[in-house]
Amino acid sequence: MPPKKTTTTGGGGGGERGQIGGGDANLKQKSPAEFFQDNKGIAGFENAGKSLYTTLREFIENALDAAEHIGVLPQVDVLVEEVTLTQYETMIGLDAHVRKDDTLYDDFETEKARAKRLEREAKVEMQLEKAAAANANKGKKGGGRGNANSSKGEEKKSYFKITVKDNGKGMEHSDIPNMLGRVLSGTKYGVRQTRGKFGLGSKMALIWSKQTTGLPIRVRSAQPGQNFVSEYVLDIDIEKNAPNVHKEEKKPNTTKWHGAELSVTIEGNWTSHRQYVLAYLRQLAIVTPYAALGFRYISSHAAGSAAARNQDIQLHFARRAEVMPPLPRATKYHPSAAKENQLLVKDLLSNTREKTLSGFFNKEFTCINREHANRLSRELGAGFSASMHPKNVSDKQGARIQQLLASARFSDPSGECLSPAGEYNLRLGVMKELGPDWIASYASPALACGGHPLIVEACVSLGGRDVKPGFNVFRFANRIPLLFEGGADVATRCVQRLNWTTYKIDKNNDKIGVFVSIVSTKIPFKGTSKEYIGDENAEIAEAVDKAIKQCAAQLRGKIVRAQALKDRRARKKALTKYVPDCCNAIFTMIASAADADTLPHERARNYDEKEMLWPVDVQWEEEATQKARTREITAEILQKRLEECVEKIDNEEALEFSMQQNKDGLKQDVFLNPFSSFAHEYEPELRPGESGVAFRLLKKARLIA
Numbered sequence: 001m002p003p004k005k006t007t008t009t010g011g012g013g014g015g016e017r018g019q020i021g022g023g024d025a026n027l028k029q030k031s032p033a034e035f036f037q038d039n040k041g042i043a044g045f046e047n048a049g050k051s052l053y054t055t056l057r058e059f060i061e062n063a064l065d066a067a068e069h070i071g072v073l074p075q076v077d078v079l080v081e082e083v084t085l086t087q088y089e090t091m092i093g094l095d096a097h098v099r100k101d102d103t104l105y106d107d108f109e110t111e112k113a114r115a116k117r118l119e120r121e122a123k124v125e126m127q128l129e130k131a132a133a134a135n136a137n138k139g140k141k142g143g144g145r146g147n148a149n150s151s152k153g154e155e156k157k158s159y160f161k162i163t164v165k166d167n168g169k170g171m172e173h174s175d176i177p178n179m180l181g182r183v184l185s186g187t188k189y190g191v192r193q194t195r196g197k198f199g200l201g202s203k204m205a206l207i208w209s210k211q212t213t214g215l216p217i218r219v220r221s222a223q224p225g226q227n228f229v230s231e232y233v234l235d236i237d238i239e240k241n242a243p244n245v246h247k248e249e250k251k252p253n254t255t256k257w258h259g260a261e262l263s264v265t266i267e268g269n270w271t272s273h274r275q276y277v278l279a280y281l282r283q284l285a286i287v288t289p290y291a292a293l294g295f296r297y298i299s300s301h302a303a304g305s306a307a308a309r310n311q312d313i314q315l316h317f318a319r320r321a322e323v324m325p326p327l328p329r330a331t332k333y334h335p336s337a338a339k340e341n342q343l344l345v346k347d348l349l350s351n352t353r354e355k356t357l358s359g360f361f362n363k364e365f366t367c368i369n370r371e372h373a374n375r376l377s378r379e380l381g382a383g384f385s386a387s388m389h390p391k392n393v394s395d396k397q398g399a400r401i402q403q404l405l406a407s408a409r410f411s412d413p414s415g416e417c418l419s420p421a422g423e424y425n426l427r428l429g430v431m432k433e434l435g436p437d438w439i440a441s442y443a444s445p446a447l448a449c450g451g452h453p454l455i456v457e458a459c460v461s462l463g464g465r466d467v468k469p470g471f472n473v474f475r476f477a478n479r480i481p482l483l484f485e486g487g488a489d490v491a492t493r494c495v496q497r498l499n500w501t502t503y504k505i506d507k508n509n510d511k512i513g514v515f516v517s518i519v520s521t522k523i524p525f526k527g528t529s530k531e532y533i534g535d536e537n538a539e540i541a542e543a544v545d546k547a548i549k550q551c552a553a554q555l556r557g558k559i560v561r562a563q564a565l566k567d568r569r570a571r572k573k574a575l576t577k578y579v580p581d582c583c584n585a586i587f588t589m590i591a592s593a594a595d596a597d598t599l600p601h602e603r604a605r606n607y608d609e610k611e612m613l614w615p616v617d618v619q620w621e622e623e624a625t626q627k628a629r630t631r632e633i634t635a636e637i638l639q640k641r642l643e644e645c646v647e648k649i650d651n652e653e654a655l656e657f658s659m660q661q662n663k664d665g666l667k668q669d670v671f672l673n674p675f676s677s678f679a680h681e682y683e684p685e686l687r688p689g690e691s692g693v694a695f696r697l698l699k700k701a702r703l704i705a
């Protein structure tokens with residue numbers, strides 16, 4: 001059957017629009033915007049509550065990306081304002097009608113009804129919290145998403161105006177409509193670690209806003225050094241997947257501000273997702289301690305009323321570190337990317353500026369040096385040469401190159417292009433947020449995952465405030481906290497698989513905090529809503545598993561040491577307890593010998609007078625008696641000596657235990673934050689000694705100070 005000639009029909013609307021002419025009447029086309037409008041759930045917009053959460057998340061993550069991109073310490077201010085129906089009607093220009101009889105309307109609520117509703121919502125919220133905690137515990141797939149849905153049917157519609165302001169790089173004036181009004185457009189598609197990746201998030205917020213309130217997005221933006229502020233009001237033409245600009249202006253930038261301020265009005269559900277928003281912010285503060293985050297929620301109650309005071313929220317997560325981790329850098333693909341993507345080699349060959357095949361291997365991929373590139377060129381066999389021009393590589397030859405790269409062995413990438421949270425930052429955040437009794441951390445070396453460098457960092461803590469017994473898993477990807485779908489995530493699965501008893505940790509009763517942070521130039525999220533990373537990727541699962549095990553092993557050492565210390569203390573306490581009684585008994589005996597008319601040797605039956613040799617016990621008794629007579633031995637002296645003896649035994653035991661535990665002597669890891677923005681290459685180490693602490697810095701394996 002010959003292929004059908006297809007032409008796109010324009011306009012039309014509804015079911016007819018997008019039909020392809022000449023063939024089956026059911027054959028239609030959809031724009032990306034339409035696709036995502038119909039499948040909002042895959043982008044995290046499945047219901048009003050989740051959409052409110054995702055909108056905030058997308059805006060905040062864009063704000064952090066924008067500030068970090070220009071190396072500025074992020075300052076992000078978030079405002080969520082509840083909008084009453086009347087305010088909403090004013091916004092959409094329906095305020096001409098002044099209601100005469102409020103009770104006629106569907107949204108009318110008496111004070112009593114309102115109080116009842118708030119009570120009901122609070123109950124639902126509590127149930128949600130409980131269910132979310134239980135789900136995270138049991139590792140059930142679905143997280144809070146399903147729960148959040150369950151109450152939806154009963155809720156009245158609520159509207160919220162969300163405004164997020166940052167101090168980032170801003171956007172080029174002419175790019176703003178496309179950046180925010182065309183689905184699948186963005187600046188983060190390259191091989192670089194960023195929180196955003198798909199070019200979708202803020203457009204989804206706009207699509208949700210358009211669908212639920214019909215209101216456009218308002219944007220203010222200025223780039224560093226720009227003398228004007230771009231102001232836009234725009235929405236999206238969903239059928240065409242194109243921006244629809246309502247207003248465009250350039251205003252003088254009198255304050256030399258740079259950054260962006262985005263504002264949308266959407267339907268949302270604060271009650272069901274308040275906890276998630278607050279947990280998200282708290283966890284964001286853990287992995288981004290160098291950012292200052294301000295959050296304000298203003299309810300629709302009359303300002304100043306008691307009800308408003310109860311519901312309004314103002315939070316400030318202060319900056320705890322003045323140093324940003326090294327900024328992520330754009331990098332090239334690892335050659336193993338050819339395994340995943342058959343088209344990659346073809347794409348790279350047609351876009352390369354290199355003039356030779358070996359130059360192509362060397363410059364378009366990481367982990368291939370010149371010599372390696374020449375060896376690969378030779379390995380390709382007949383028809384190839386190191387000096388051939390990449391543009392002359394045929395499709396068939398391209399397939400051969402792809403095949404070779406997919407099957408050859410390459411070293412792991414260095415990971416220098418990545419910006420992990422850092423063990424120091426993770427520990428700092430965990431200690432600040434949870435105040436655990438014990439904490440251990442580990443950072444994996446970089447590995448190649450699907451052709452992208454990837455680093456896993458983990459912290460495991462025991463004890464702390466607000467931590468429930470059992471597992472408390474916290475997940476981060478490219479420094480984004482992941483709150484939903486926890487049960488299916490690789491971190492949760494690894495935690496469940498681990499045999500914690502081996503590490504002397506009671507998985508049911510100990511308060512275990514597990515923090516896993518993964519950074520990569522491409523995080524293999526399941527779905528575009530960036531909720532979780534699947535467990536089926538063996539490389540990631542292995543790396544996460546190893547990181548958690550390393551932390552657990554460190555904790556095991558601490559637990560064993562603490563147990564030994566506890567045992568020693570108990571023994572010392574028991575010994576010390578009997579010291580006074582022992583002293584009294586011994587001294588009474590010595591004192592009665594000292595008071596006697598004869599000395600012990602005179603009473604001893606087997607005293608050899610000629611040799612003046614006494615049995616040892618008599619000799620001891622003789623000496624003690626003499627000393628008691630001259631008051632060199634008193635009850636107090638005896639007690640002091642016995643106490644010293646207990647102390648000495650205790651110290652010797654402690655030292656022996658430490659030497660057994662740690663063949664290298666007594667040592668303790670410490671974490672130092674570098675002053676500069678560059679990661680230092682030194683590992684500090686503390687060695688407690690008899691009368692102080694020795695501190696040294698180790699460069700790789702070599703001692704430098």
Ligand SMILES: Nc1ncnc2c1ncn2[C@@H]1O[C@H](COP(=O)(O)OP(=O)(O)OP(=O)(O)O)[C@@H](O)[C@H]1O
Nearest residue numbers: 062066170179186187196197198199200201202260
């Ligand atoms: N606050 C901001 N400051 C500067 N640029 C921004 C800001 N918000 C959005 N942008 C620009 O708009 C683009 C599109 O943003 P959008 O949220 O739609 O997708 P993304 O962040 O690229 O990817 P993802 O969908 O994975 O979040 C971004 O790539 C960025 O260049």
